[in-house]
Amino acid sequence: MALHLYNTLSNKVEEFSPSLDNTVRMYACGPTVYDYGHIGNFRTFVAVDILRRFLRQSGFKLNHVMNITDVDDKIIRNAAHEHKTVQEYTRKYEEAFLEDMQTLSLERPERMVRATEHIQEMAAFIQQLEQKGFAYRAEDGSYYFRISTFPQYGKLSKKDFSGMEAGARVDVDEYEKDNARDFALWKAPKPDEAFWESPIGPGRPGWHIECSVMSMKYLGESFDLHAGGEDLTFPHHENEIAQSESFTGKTFARFWMHVRFLLVEGKKMSKSEGNFFTLRDLLLKGHKPSSIRYLLSSVPYTKQLNFTFAGLEQAAHSVGRLRDFKTRIELAQLRAGKTPKMQELAEKTKRGMRAGLEDDLNTAQALAAVFDMVREANTAADRGELHQDDKGPLLEVLQQFDEIFAVLKDDDAEKINRAMEWAKAHGKLNEAEASLSAISPAPTPSAPSSQKQGLSWKTPRMGSGGNGNKRSAITQSPQPRQ
Numbered sequence: 517m518a519l520h521l522y523n524t525l526s527n528k529v530e531e532f533s534p535s536l537d538n539t540v541r542m543y544a545c546g547p548t549v550y551d552y553g554h555i556g557n558f559r560t561f562v563a564v565d566i567l568r569r570f571l572r573q574s575g576f577k578l579n580h581v582m583n584i585t586d587v588d589d590k591i592i593r594n595a596a597h598e599h600k601t602v603q604e605y606t607r608k609y610e611e612a613f614l615e616d617m618q619t620l621s622l623e624r625p626e627r628m629v630r631a632t633e634h635i636q637e638m639a640a641f642i643q644q645l646e647q648k649g650f651a652y653r654a655e656d657g658s659y660y661f662r663i664s665t666f667p668q669y670g671k672l673s674k675k676d677f678s679g680m681e682a683g684a685r686v687d688v689d690e691y692e693k694d695n696a697r698d699f700a701l702w703k704a705p706k707p708d709e710a711f712w713e714s715p716i717g718p719g720r721p722g723w724h725i726e727c728s729v730m731s732m733k734y735l736g737e738s739f740d741l742h743a744g745g746e747d748l749t750f751p752h753h754e755n756e757i758a759q760s761e762s763f764t765g766k767t768f769a770r771f772w773m774h775v776r777f778l779l780v781e782g783k784k785m786s787k788s789e790g791n792f793f794t795l796r797d798l799l800l801k802g803h804k805p806s807s808i809r810y811l812l813s814s815v816p817y818t819k820q821l822n823f824t825f826a827g828l829e830q831a832a833h834s835v836g837r838l839r840d841f842k843t844r845i846e847l848a849q850l851r852a853g854k855t856p857k858m859q860e861l862a863e864k865t866k867r868g869m870r871a872g873l874e875d876d877l878n879t880a881q882a883l884a885a886v887f888d889m890v891r892e893a894n895t896a897a898d899r900g901e902l903h904q905d906d907k908g909p910l911l912e913v914l915q916q917f918d919e920i921f922a923v924l925k926d927d928d929a930e931k932i933n934r935a936m937e938w939a940k941a942h943g944k945l946n947e948a949e950a951s952l953s954a955i956s957p958a959p960t961p962s963a964p965s966s967q968k969q970g971l972s973w974k975t976p977r978m979g980s981g982g983n984g985n986k987r988s989a990i991t992q993s994p995q996p997r998q
């Protein structure tokens with residue numbers, strides 16, 4: 517078999533492979549950096565991480581792009597409220613997100629790109645959409661996409677917009693309504709709002725245009741896969757398709773992967789329900805990063821996950837069993853030779869894990885395979901049936917498992933300490949529960965160097981028409997004004 521994925525666009529499970537060469541070109545919508553990431557966000561990022569890890573294990577190379585949305589209505593409003601520039605306001609949350617990624621052992625995508633570093637390209641894209649007749653300028657200087665020029669609108673979300681009102685407009689980034697509206701591509705500044713100067717006038721880009729421009733810049737006009745949370749299907753991804761395909765006349769992304777929401781204790785997560793948790797909230801309650809990652813990855817991404825504290829305890833137990841098994845096998849003093857049954861078990865487990873993941877990333881099936889092996893091998897060890905040469909194959913299975921699930925390395929205490937340091941620095945230490953001291957050894961005097969790396973932004977590849985060093989272009993480009 518080969519990897520099969522559910523494609524929202526075709527509404528079918530299809531065999532997935534990259535279209536050009538051995539490299540998978542994929543884009544995943546990243547965080548909007550106006551707050552700390554919550555576990556619902558991280559369920560999506562963990563699912564995408566599992567996809568990328570499995571693609572690599574399957575022999576593909578990756579070009580995975582993730583955006584950082586560092587400008588939108590909320591950011592502009594919050595920054596103004598705190599008397600900060602957009603950049604000052606967002607940088608703190610961006611750094612927190614990168615730390616959180618490390619906490620959950622999420623691999624860094626090949627490129628992480630900030631919206632505010634692509635404003636001029638977005639303005640140029642909108643200008644061309646206008647010239648081609650797909651966009652228009654409103655009286656206040658904002659630009660809108662003309663939905664009536666894209667008859668396929670709704671093909672991703674399977675919504676029927678046949679009765680849509682031509683010319684009706686919406687200027688917010690997120691709208692729930694089922695009726696289609698011409699959506700904002702560029703927003704003219706309101707009084708006292710931050711804005712950027714551009715050839716299409718002062719303003720700021722809409723959220724949707726950001727992902728179209730940055731994905732096509734780094735991955736080409738057509739690429740293999742676009743991922744995001746299920747809530748992004750409409751309108752965000754539908755709008756990305758409309759803008760991009762109108763512009764190029766080509767298929768934008770071939771595969772669309774949407775990760776389902778999670779519930780917390782059986783209910784939709786919300787601040788008013790009191791079941792809203794950031795990753796940091798859970799760390800300060802003493803939960804291990806490995807338990808959180810395990811729980812988030814244990815239910816296949818196409819199914820709703822009910823995130824509960826009992827489930828988190830269970831996850832901690834499961835991770836513990838796997839780590840104990842690994843230690844047991846590593847340290848066991850065994851007789852020379854090998855047991856054919858164990859050699860077969862290792863092979864069977866590898867096949868089982870792979871078959872699960874190839875089946876639309878069925879992580880539950882892959883986990884079941886590895887736990888079957890742990891049980892059988894433990895029984896064999898108890899009976900003295902394990903031999904020295906069985907160690908290699910069994911440990912190899914665990915390694916293959918951990919290339920995807922990434923929970924075997926015991927660095928939880930170090931990561932929890934880091935969260936404690938952060939809590940101390942931000943006056944949130946009283947939120948940490950007493951249980952924490954049981955898990956966490958004395959705080960280390962200095963942060964590990966890996967934490968201090970910060971964000972090593974990849975310098976975007978510039979074509980022959982490039983305008984030189986992109987890092988310096990950051991400071992040269994018009995800055996938002998308050």
Ligand SMILES: [Zn+2]
Nearest residue numbers: 545546727752
């Ligand atoms: Zn996006």
